[in-house]
Amino acid sequence: MTNIKIIDAICGAGKSSYAIQMMNDSSKAGFGANREFYTSDKKFIYVTPFLSEIERVINNTKAEFSEPTNKKGSKYEHVKKLIEDGKSIAMTHELFSRLDEETLSDIEFEGYILIMDEVANVLEQVQAYSKDIEYLLKAGAIEISADRGIIWIDDEYDISSNGNYRDIKVLSERGNLYLEEGNIVFWTMPVKAFLCFNEVYLLTYLFDGQIQKYYYELHNVNYEKFSVRKNSNGRYELTEYYSLLEPRDEIEELLNVYEDYQSSTGRKSSMNSNYDSRKNPSEYYQLSGTWLRNASDEDLRQLNNNTRNFFRNQFPTDNSNIFWTTLKEVAPKLKNVKCKFNKKGDRSKDNYVPLNIRATNEYANCTAMAYIYNRFMNPIEKNFFRNRGITVDEGQLAMSDLIQFLFRGCIRKGEPMNCYIPSSRMRSLLNQWFSYDEGNPKYEEE
Structure with missing residues (x-):
């Protein structure tokens, strides 16, 4: 079972410093004349909203981190290759949201740890699908479950010969699409995007008001909430969540x-x-x-x-x-x-x-x-x-x-x-x- 820790602490409390410390603690000097190259027995995926933060993570961690590039194709294809090779990766939220079922299975197989800086965009209205859903309902290609999930039921639909509804078919088969108030369609991030990891660390503040909290409740995802503080030895440590620690x-x-x-x-x-x-x-x-x-x-x-x-x-x-x-x-x-x-x-x-x-x-x-x-x-x-x-x-x-x-x-x-x-x-x-x-x-x- 995935161990999900919500580090719920005010800005500047040391959330990212704790994450960098944790990654460095898993690294040990490896090879090189001065043993300046480090290895780690753990594999990390660090997700952040900004490209500039990727550079900061790479510059402050001992273990080798890779940043996806588009030098040999798309960044997405590079991510898939890096995961197949078991590399630690720093990427943006936008790129993380595009990981498909196959890649998430590879992450699970490789035993990665996820560190996510700030909550993800886990719910999004997809206006472009509204008319298509209306047509597919009338055509008997889909049905709506008790919780308003969109379920694809047309076994004869061939994606290769008619791609008009390919995305709807794929996303509905993954359980990512919901219908709300007649013809409003919502996409939700696949819950496997979190459950495929051995451990998840989400760095945020006031999580109880975040949409991702309600998304976790929707999918019955269990998590623990922590505060972070700097101890007398100058190291960051997690403590039981306690808002009165905040100044x-x-x-x-x-x-x-x-x-x-x-x-x-x-x-x-x-x-x-x-x-x-x-x-x-x-x-x-x-x-x-x-x-x-x-x-x-x-x-x-x-x-x-x-x-x-x-x-x-x-x-x-x-x-x-x-x-x-x-x-x-x-x-x-x-x-x-x-x-x-x-x-x-x-x-x-x-x-x-x-x-x-x-x-x-x-x-x-x-x-x-x-x-x-x-x-x-x-x-x-x-x-x-x-x-x-x-x-x-x-x-x-x-x-x-x-x-x-x-x-x-x-x-x-x-x-x-x-x-x-x-x-x-x-x-x-x-x-x-x-x-x-x-x-x-x-x-x-x-």
Whole structure:
């Protein structure tokens, strides 16, 4: 049975340092004049969101790690060859998600250990399949199981002669496709992608709010949750999960979260409440995805003015030390002289950061941020789990994403940071986190 360990620890606690230490502990000096080449009796696959992190892992581990390349074909084919050869590999999440049944069987045979930096994209809506599913149901080629799984039943369908529905046939036979609310099709990562490993180490934070947690519940996958700490000998060790180990009170002191009334100065403003011109608006849902998509031009202009005011007048900050986010489709209407957007990733011109940013130190110099969003789970995704008897905690999910975003900035170095978070719900969740009260259900939904 696969041993799955969730290392649930705040950014900077030492999750990746523990993983590198563990891999180095399995290595021993091998050959060479000075025995500088190391061998390991274990095989690892290290999965990370960014190519830059692959380089860091390779440079900091003793054992030989290989990075898939496309020099002799595709990266995917290179991965398959490296696994067949029993090599330790560092790869991206995107590449890991493409591993097929045969490759997963090879991983199981070789006895690999998986180290995954941040949760995987384990659930995805596949809009392109909707009409095809409708046709295949009428044609009697598929049927829907009790848990809404799509099952292929047409034994006469020949993939080689008609490839129109090849992907649907293959994925449904693997148990990866589900039908939700009529014609909405979901792909789920094959659970074998985790169960084929001897051991799994998932490095993340606030796992109880992550979609991967609900995915594990869907597939009855057992796991243990741990904290990590540095002991007196300078080594990292896993301990029983305990959130009180986290220095949240110290972090609260360093984060200057803007409020309309600043008790320290007596200064009053309305930047947390002046952007909704509707009558009797519900603060709970302000700045949600639906709110932003339907917001009037007047309200978006006010938000634009607020962010410019925050970074120019409230807390004057050089553009290179700012990072900000909102719904990507709304960002063009909120960009201004301080909040830059769509300059092709040039950090000297673009300081916009995607909402789901994780596992990067690129913005660690930033001393001020703006989070113009109120995070809720996609309602269709929420119903996908709830219809299968799985309880979803939207408050934990929102809190997790906000904390991850905050820790992209200079707070990760223990330096003060100014924050503009105009959503009252998101500020309440942050205050809840400061109080170690992330399980309070009153913020889950209203």
